[in-house]
Amino acid sequence: MQKITVNHMSFKQLNNIIRDDKEDTFDLDDVHGQRYIAAGMKNKQIKIKGIPGNALGACLDEGSKITVLNNCQDATGDTMNEGEIIVYGNCGDTAGYSMRGGKILIKGSAGYRAGIHMKAYKDEKPVLVIGDRAGSFLGEYLAGGIIIVLGLNQNGKCPVGNFCGTGMHGGKIFLRSDELPKDLPKQVVTRKANEEDIESIKDIINQFCCEFTFDKNIIFNANFYVLEPNTTLPYKQHYTAI
Amino acid sequence: MKVNLIQSEYEVIRDQSRCINCRLCEKQCSNGVNYYDKKLKVMLSEEWKCVNCHRCVAVCPTHALKIVKSDHCFKTNANWSKHDITNIFRQAQTGGVLLSSMGTPKEYPVYWDKMLINASQVTNPSIDPLREPMETRTFLGKKKLDIEYDENHNIITDTKPQMELSLPVMFSAMSYGSISYNAHKALATAAQELGTFYNTGEGGLHEDFYVYGENTIVQVASGRFGVHPTYLDAGKAIEIKMGQGAKPGIGGHLPGRKITKEVSKTRMIPQGSDAISPAPHHDIYSIEDLRQLVYMLKETTNYKKPIIVKIAAVHNVGAIASGIARCGADIIAIDGFRGGTGAAPLRIRDNVGIPVELALAAVDKRLREEGIRNEVSLVVGGTIRSSADVVKAIALGADAVYIATSALIALGCHLCRSCHLGKCNWGIATQIKELEDRLDPEEGAKNLVNLISAWKREIKEMMGGMGINSIEALKGNRLMLRGIGLSEKELEILGIEHAGE
Ligand code: SF4
Ligand code: SF4
Numbered sequence: 001m002q003k004i005t006v007n008h009m010s011f012k013q014l015n016n017i018i019r020d021d022k023e024d025t026f027d028l029d030d031v032h033g034q035r036y037i038a039a040g041m042k043n044k045q046i047k048i049k050g051i052p053g054n055a056l057g058a059c060l061d062e063g064s065k066i067t068v069l070n071n072c073q074d075a076t077g078d079t080m081n082e083g084e085i086i087v088y089g090n091c092g093d094t095a096g097y098s099m100r101g102g103k104i105l106i107k108g109s110a111g112y113r114a115g116i117h118m119k120a121y122k123d124e125k126p127v128l129v130i131g132d133r134a135g136s137f138l139g140e141y142l143a144g145g146i147i148i149v150l151g152l153n154q155n156g157k158c159p160v161g162n163f164c165g166t167g168m169h170g171g172k173i174f175l176r177s178d179e180l181p182k183d184l185p186k187q188v189v190t191r192k193a194n195e196e197d198i199e200s201i202k203d204i205i206n207q208f209c210c211e212f213t214f215d216k217n218i219i220f221n222a223n224f225y226v227l228e229p230n231t232t233l234p235y236k237q238h239y240t241a242i
Numbered sequence: 243m244k245v246n247l248i249q250s251e252y253e254v255i256r257d258q259s260r261c262i263n264c265r266l267c268e269k270q271c272s273n274g275v276n277y278y279d280k281k282l283k284v285m286l287s288e289e290w291k292c293v294n295c296h297r298c299v300a301v302c303p304t305h306a307l308k309i310v311k312s313d314h315c316f317k318t319n320a321n322w323s324k325h326d327i328t329n330i331f332r333q334a335q336t337g338g339v340l341l342s343s344m345g346t347p348k349e350y351p352v353y354w355d356k357m358l359i360n361a362s363q364v365t366n367p368s369i370d371p372l373r374e375p376m377e378t379r380t381f382l383g384k385k386k387l388d389i390e391y392d393e394n395h396n397i398i399t400d401t402k403p404q405m406e407l408s409l410p411v412m413f414s415a416m417s418y419g420s421i422s423y424n425a426h427k428a429l430a431t432a433a434q435e436l437g438t439f440y441n442t443g444e445g446g447l448h449e450d451f452y453v454y455g456e457n458t459i460v461q462v463a464s465g466r467f468g469v470h471p472t473y474l475d476a477g478k479a480i481e482i483k484m485g486q487g488a489k490p491g492i493g494g495h496l497p498g499r500k501i502t503k504e505v506s507k508t509r510m511i512p513q514g515s516d517a518i519s520p521a522p523h524h525d526i527y528s529i530e531d532l533r534q535l536v537y538m539l540k541e542t543t544n545y546k547k548p549i550i551v552k553i554a555a556v557h558n559v560g561a562i563a564s565g566i567a568r569c570g571a572d573i574i575a576i577d578g579f580r581g582g583t584g585a586a587p588l589r590i591r592d593n594v595g596i597p598v599e600l601a602l603a604a605v606d607k608r609l610r611e612e613g614i615r616n617e618v619s620l621v622v623g624g625t626i627r628s629s630a631d632v633v634k635a636i637a638l639g640a641d642a643v644y645i646a647t648s649a650l651i652a653l654g655c656h657l658c659r660s661c662h663l664g665k666c667n668w669g670i671a672t673q674i675k676e677l678e679d680r681l682d683p684e685e686g687a688k689n690l691v692n693l694i695s696a697w698k699r700e701i702k703e704m705m706g707g708m709g710i711n712s713i714e715a716l717k718g719n720r721l722m723l724r725g726i727g728l729s730e731k732e733l734e735i736l737g738i739e740h741a742g743e
Contacts, residue, residue, distance in 0.1 A: 040471040040542030081470040098466035121510040240338030
C-alpha cells in the first residue's frame with residue numbers, strides 16, 4: 001500500500017503518481033479539493049481522507065474502488081463506467097452524472113441533479129444509493145440503472161427535492177418514504193415496492209449496510225416507492241415532418 | 243369528403259415512349275411513389291410522396307424519368323409564400339413542431355461568394371504547383387509562442403498534443419445512427435487514406451472502426467452515449483459537442499426505432515430505447531464548468547489528446563470563443579448556421595445562429611486582440627462547398643475546415659432534406675439494411691478520396707497563384723481577400739477591404 005500526503009499537490013501530479021505507480025492500493029491523506037482523482041483508472045483501490053474535488057472517479061473503470069471518509073464535491077463518478085465509489089459523508093451536485101456502470105454509495109445526502117442521465121447497457125447497470133436525502137432534479141433524464149434514496153433521517157418524509165424524475169425514460173428510482181414527491185411529471189408512474197422489487201435491491205442494501213454499519217432490518221422495515229417511466233405516455237415532442 | 247390541402251411540390255415526369263415497364267423505379271423508391279398499373283399496363287406515380295431524391299432518375303435504364311418542380315401555385319402573393327401557407331396547413335392539421343433536415347435552404351447571404359481571392363501579377367511571382375513543392379500539411383493544437391531552450395541550449399520540442407492533417411480539411415461529426423454503417427466506413431477509410439480525420443459524432447464508435455483510431459475524432463455530447471475510457475482513448479482527439487450550427491441551443495433525439503441492434507451496441511443503450519441528448523450538458527453552466535469537463539477528459543486520457551470544443555455560430559461568438567480558449571481547450575470548432583443535420587426543428591434550422599464566415603472573422607480577431615490566438619486552433623464548418631471556400635476560410639483565419647454535406651454529396655446524397663424520415667434512398671441517412679446496401683463503402687471511400695484530392699490540387703493552384711507555397715502562410719492572411727458588394731459594416735466584421743481597394 002502506498003501512503004500519500006496530498007496537501008497542496010496538483011491534481012495532475014497526484015493522478016500521475018496513482019496511474020504510474022506499480023502499487024494498486026493507495027491511502028490519500030490530507031486531500032484538499034484535488035479534482036479528477038483516479039479519472040478513467042482501472043484496478044486502483046483508493047482511500048481518501050480530506051475532501052476530494054469535483055469529478056472524483058470520473059470515467060472510473062473496472063476493478064477500481066474509491067472510499068471517501070469525508071464529504072465529496074460535485075460530479076462524483078461523472079460518466080463512470082465500472083467500479084465503486086463509497087462516500088461516508090455527503091456529495092455535492094450531479095453525483096453519478098451519466099454513469100453507465102458501477103456503484104456509488106453515499107452514506108449522507110446528495111445535492112442537485114444526482115443520477116442525472118444514468119443509463120444501462122446489457123449487464124452494465126449503474127447503481128446510486130443515497131443514504132439520507134437528494135436535492136432537486138434527482139434522476140432527471142434517467143435512461144437506465146437504479147437510484148435508491150433511503151431517507152434515513154427523514155422519518156418517512158419525502159427524501160427528494162423538486163422535479164424528481166423529469167425527463168425520465170428508463171431505469172428505476174426507489175424512495176424509502178411514506179410519501180411521494182408532490183410534483184412528479186405524468187410521464188413517471190409510481191407504485192409501492194413489491195417483494196420482487198425489494199428482492200432486486202437486497203444485495204445492494206446489504207452492501208450499503210455492511211459498508212456503513214447499518215441494520216438492514218431497520219432499512220427494510222419501512223415503505224418503499226418505485227418510480228418508473230410511463231411507457232404508455234413517453235416524453236415525446238410531437239413532430240410534423242415536411 | 244377528404245380534402246387535400248397540401249399538394250405535391252414535385253412531379254415525376256415519365257416519358258412513356260421510353261419507359262419499358264422494368265419497374266426498377268418502383269423497387270428503388272423507398273417512398274413508394276412509383277407503381278405499375280396492371281389494367282393500363284403503364285408505370286404511374288403518386289408524386290405527392292416524392293421527396294425529389296433522384297434515385298429513380300439515376301437508375302432508370304432508358305432515361306425515361308425526370309423530376310420537375312410543380313407549377314401548381316397559389317394566387318401570387320409577395321408576403322405569403324407557398325411554404326408559409328402549406329406549413330400553416332400542416333401545423334393546423336397536426337399540432338406538431340415542423341421537422342426537417344440538412345442545412346437551411348433559405349436565401350441568406352453566403353459570404354464565401356462575396357469574397358474574391360488575390361493572385362500575383364508582375365511583382366510577386368506566382369508559383370507553379372506542378373513543378374515546385376507546395377505544403378498543405380497543417381497541425382492543430384496549442385502552439386507555443388516562444389522558443390524555449392533546455393540547459394544544453396537545445397530547443398525544447400515537446401509541444402502539447404497535435405493533430406497532423408495532410409490538408410486542412412476534415413470530415414465533421416455525423417453519428418452512427420443518424421447515418422449508416424457503410425457511410426461511416428466510407429468516411430473512416432477515406433480519412434485514413436487522405437491523412438486526415440473523420441468524427442464519430444455523438445453515437446459512440448462501432449467496434450469495427452477502432453482500427454481507424456489514428457484518423458478518428460471521438461465526440462462527447464450531453465447524452466454521453468457510448469463514452470467510456472477505451473472509447474476516449476481510441477481516437478486521436480476528443481470533441482466536446484456544445485452546439486451544432488443547424489440547431490443551436492437544442493439537443494437531439496434519436497427515436498427508438500432507429501436504435502437497431504448494431505446502433506444499440508455503439509450507443510450502449512438497449513435496442514429500441516430512445517436516445518435523448520439534452521440541450522445543455524447538465525454539468526456545464528459556465529466556462530469554469532466547461533473547464534472541468536475539458537480537464538476531466540484530459541486526465542482520463544493522460545493529456546495525450548487535444549480537446550476540441552464545438553459550438554454553434556451565434557451572437558457574441560467572439561466572447562464565447564475567448565472563454566473556451568481560456569478553459570484549456572486545444573481546438574475550437576465553429577459550426578455555421580447553414581450546416582447540415584440529420585433532423586432539426588425547421589424554425590430553428592432556418593432562423594437561429596449566424597453565418598460561419600462572420601463568426602470566424604469575429605473569433606479570429608477577438609483571440610488575436612487578446613493575445614491568445616496561439617492557445618487554440620480554429621476549425622470551421624457549415625457549408626464549405628468547394629476548395630475555394632476552404633482557401634477563403636483559411637485566409638480569414640481558420641486553421642482547418644470541417645465538411646459534412648459535401649462529403650455526403652460525394653457519397654451520393656442529393657440534398658432531398660429528408661434524412662429525418664430514415665428512408666434515404668442513397669443508403670446514407672438510414673438504418674434499413676436493404677437501403678444501406680446501396681452504398682458500397684469502398685466505392686464511397688474512393689469518391690471521397692477523389693473529391694478531397696481534387697480540392698487539394700485546386701488549393702495548391704490557388705495558393706501558387708497568390709505566390710504562397712505553404713498553407714501556414716495563407717492562415718489569417720486577409721490581405722488575400724477582397725469583398726464584393728458588401729457594406730462597410732460587413733467589410734469591417736470580415737476585416738477585409740473591398741475589391742478595387
Ligand atoms: S422519392 Fe426519389 S426515388 Fe422516389 S420517385 Fe421521388 S425522386 Fe424518384
Ligand atoms: S442523406 Fe439521403 S435523405 Fe439525407 S438529404 Fe441526402 S439523399 Fe436525402
